[in-house]
Amino acid sequence: MTFGRRWSGCAWWCTAMLAWWLCGTAAGQRIGVLKGGDFTAFDAAVAGFREGLEEEGKSYKLIEILLDPRNQQKSLSALQASGPQLIYAVGNQATLAALGRQWDIPVLFALVTAPWQFGILDGTQRQEARVSGVVADIPLETQLDVLRQILPSLQKIGLLYSVSTLEQAQQIQAVLASRNIGMEAQVVRQTDDVVGVAAGMAEIDLFWMLPDRAIFAAHNRKSLFAHLRGRRIPIFAPTAKFLQGEDGGDLAIAVDPRACGRQAAGMAVDALEGDSWPPAPQVPRTWNVFLKEGRPLRPMAGAVYVK
Template sequence: MLYQNYVGRFGKALLLGGVCAGLLAGCNQAPTDDPDTVDGAVGGDTSLAMKNVAITAIVEHPALDDVRKGVIDELAEQGFTEGESLTVNFQSAQGNTATAGQIAKQFVADEADVIVAIGTPSAQSVAAATSTIPLVFSAVTDPVEAKLVPTLDGSGTNVTGGSDALPYEPQIELMRQIIPSLKNVGYVYSPGEVNSTIILKNLKEKLTPLGINVLEAPAQRSNDIAMAARSLEGKVDMIYTSTDNNVVSAYESLYQVAKESKIPLIASDTSSVERGAVAALGVDYYSLGRETGKIVARILNGEKAGDIPVYTPQMLNLYVSPKNAKEQGTTLPQALIDEAKEVLE
């Protein structure tokens, strides 16, 4: 089947030290008036200087937290260790786009060497705030549609990064394996998130020719997620959730509605399974963070952001929960359970 072909192709995500000794040596050198000395780096070699990476996320939830951890771990492996050769300043916008804009302006004023923006709203805020400081986005579904880059092959600007775009065919196959008679799919989303509206548009384009309807349930804030889900009771066979940040950050409330209404939740964020989804086929966000960290390291080592292509994962992971399925009125096929990377009880 198509889904199995994708799982076979993408399989299980691959997870992809040392600190510059000269930096420590530089701390013991006598003061110098050499104008080419920068933070202990002598003779114009700025590679030994302390680097400043600013990281912002639109909100904190497991997927985005994994990205941040992956970035920092990869930078350490590349020789940029926090507290030794690297300063990291992390700020969360707590789901507020106005706050995201304020954080972006502050990072620009601080003259960070690289700004890492996790999530589409944060990336858009940073892009609006600077056209010179390198911006490396991550967990952005469609960076072209979000107007962050003109092409994935190298922007020619100060922007590059890592996308979490997913192919739709295996997602749809997963839905139909769990609900063979699928006719109506509910979609809870934030209308203010570009990535979510893109997914809604594409879902309709893919599902309508198959005779499957998409019923949308917009929720402006995280507090509105449960109410939006309840509006789908009696109308849908399942609810599909994307990497919408407001939805993911309030997933427990969505889970409660799914249990009470017996509407299975199927997700594209694998961390959502331990928080209530029946199954999820998606990107390993820690691995995405590691790949994003590699891009940041390349820029810190002198490459231009605009010369680096956008990274898009080529592997997907399947997580399932027979327990959540039973609570939500369905049963997972054994073949699906056997294919899963993780089976959560």
């Protein structure tokens, strides 16, 4: 055998062994998947996570556990016993539960809303060395750009807020001011009549519904939406579920859970393959626009229409 052939054979053997070692390493890695509830969106985020790992060519073992709201410690103990190198937490409750456990395992989240408001990202070095992920909040600037495509004559937006959503209302106001769009905001106190407060708003081109349970409880929401429709004011809802039925809102912009899962998978690979942790939290790369059928809104390519 010549030197060239011996070297060629050696190179082939080394390449094969390296590929075997890399595959074995990936196969030996375990990711604990903690779902915060039995919801379709959470299932989609897990499915997207699996797809993302496959696209990356990784075969990590996933141990999926549904968080028991009555006995979180039992769920977390089962997850810890599986020996994961990383936790993939889906939703706010699962992420908070995982962070409450005293273990040295990085936590990667998806479909988490307002992570700074809920203490998931609290600005401390200790906390943020443990957690990162894909937030479910679409940047306000992006939402406003989409709204202007659907409502080109948008000049003034109205909203109702309570103490719990004051900060979010202030953030919206700042973005609107930067785009020269006016805002009519009214605070709703516990004893206030929601429709009465809305009736006191000046003329607006769009009503921006905040995710405020105190204001938009079912009994308030139906009468409020009827009042706004009577004034021919489009209703911008936080999720597509508020568009359903004859009494629903008009439009919504929401993340694509499956795409969020695929995006989180790329972050998981970076973490497990030795790249620096934690990566910076990411905003969703893709989202969906939902429009209510039969409402006087400008059509938008790619929008999902809700009956």
